[in-house]
Amino acid sequence: MDKQKSLRLIEALSNANGVSGFENEVTSIFSKAVQDFGKVSEDHMRNVIVERGGNSGNKPVVQVDAHSDEVGFMVQAIKPNGTLRFVTIGGWSAITIPAQKVRVRNRDGEYIPAVITSTPPHFMTVEDRKKLPQVADMSIDVGATSAEEVMNDFKIDIGAPVVPDVAFDYLKDKDLLMGKAFDNRIGTACLVDTLQELNGQALDVDVVASLSAQEEVGDRGAQITVRRIKPDLSIVLEGPPADDTVVENYMIQTGMRRGPMLRDYDRSIIVNPGFQAYCLNLAKQKGIKAQRAVRTGGGNDGAAINLYQGTPTVVIGIPVRYAHTPYCYVAFEDYVSALNLVTEILKSLDADRINKF
Structure with missing residues (x-):
């Protein structure tokens, strides 16, 4: 080898x-x-x-x-504010999903960088901070401000695949792979x-x-x-x-x-x-x-x-x-x-x- x-x-x-x-x-x-x-x-x-x-x-x-x-995600719907509702593909624990960077494929085959939304702590009550997140309450944000911008400018459609945006790293001293x-x-x-x-x-x-x-x-x-x-x-x-x-x-x-x-x-x-x-x-x-x-x-x-x-x-x-x-x-x-x-x-x-x- x-x-x-x-x-x-x-x-x-x-x-x-x-x-x-x-x-x-x-x-x-x-x-x-x-x-x-x-x-x-x-x-x-x-x-x-x-x-x-x-x-x-x-x-x-x-x-x-x-x-x-x-495992990844798929765009299920485009919200009026320009964020994307999604479903999971494969097995996920919802607690590992929020605030992660992802890539969303548009209709031209280009993968657009995006982030899975999370509520800033400033807008959360004490009880909110104790709750486990639910996928149905999350969205993907590509930086748009309207559904029209998502569809016309970013060219993202319902059914678009989404993958984590992570780069491989080799930790030579420990002979470890990370990615x-x-x-x-x-x-x-x-x-x-x-x-x-x-x-x-x-x-x-x-x-x-x-x-x-x-x-x-x-x-x-x-x-x-x-x-x-x-x-x-x-x-x-x-x-x-x-x-x-x-x-x-x-x-x-x-x-x-x-x-x-x-x-x-x-x-x-x-x-x-x-x-x-x-x-x-x-x-x-x-x-x-x-x-x-x-x-x-x-x-x-x-x-x-x-x-x-x-x-x-x-x-x-x-x-x-x-x-x-x-x-x-x-x-x-x-x-x-x-x-x-x-x-x-x-x-x-x-x-x-x-x-x-």
């Missing part, structure tokens, strides 16, 4: 605008990055499939998936590097990569990609929420600098126990840090893939502190561990092993 090249890729993906349904910038970056590693195709939903160069067509098929979209949309641009970058690491290598399986759209609104893209690929086995690369700053020590299952998380269970999937055990044992044998998690919430593309003929599926997640907020952290060492693990898994698989799962 070329670390500097990987960092540049992660930066480009993190900075890209790509709320669910509007992933074009992300798919363009991804498709260009993988064009030398196989046959690349994209559908009208913005799903991208890469059939790895060297696939034979007569070996078991392993789908390696990541999703391209990020937006690491759920799941960090998995997207790892998918690219996986294809890079395996390029030219002989495998006993055929690998097909999928960059699936609209995961944050119900795993919609993965429901399409799995039917096109028809995998015998699948690995889902994710950017799950880290828990090491929010739970008791004994409950930490997705801690930063502890390696990738392999999820046993969430509300959408129970992973194949045999495949899960195999991956964890392989990590131990290769000296790769890894951790496992049992979740009461959450979901991922693995659910849609697993439901296709019961395809054995595992989820390999790179811990993301403060996922589904504008500002996130990822430790680069966790990224490397995830990359090493997924490539070792793919190099070790053959028909006999897969049949045992």
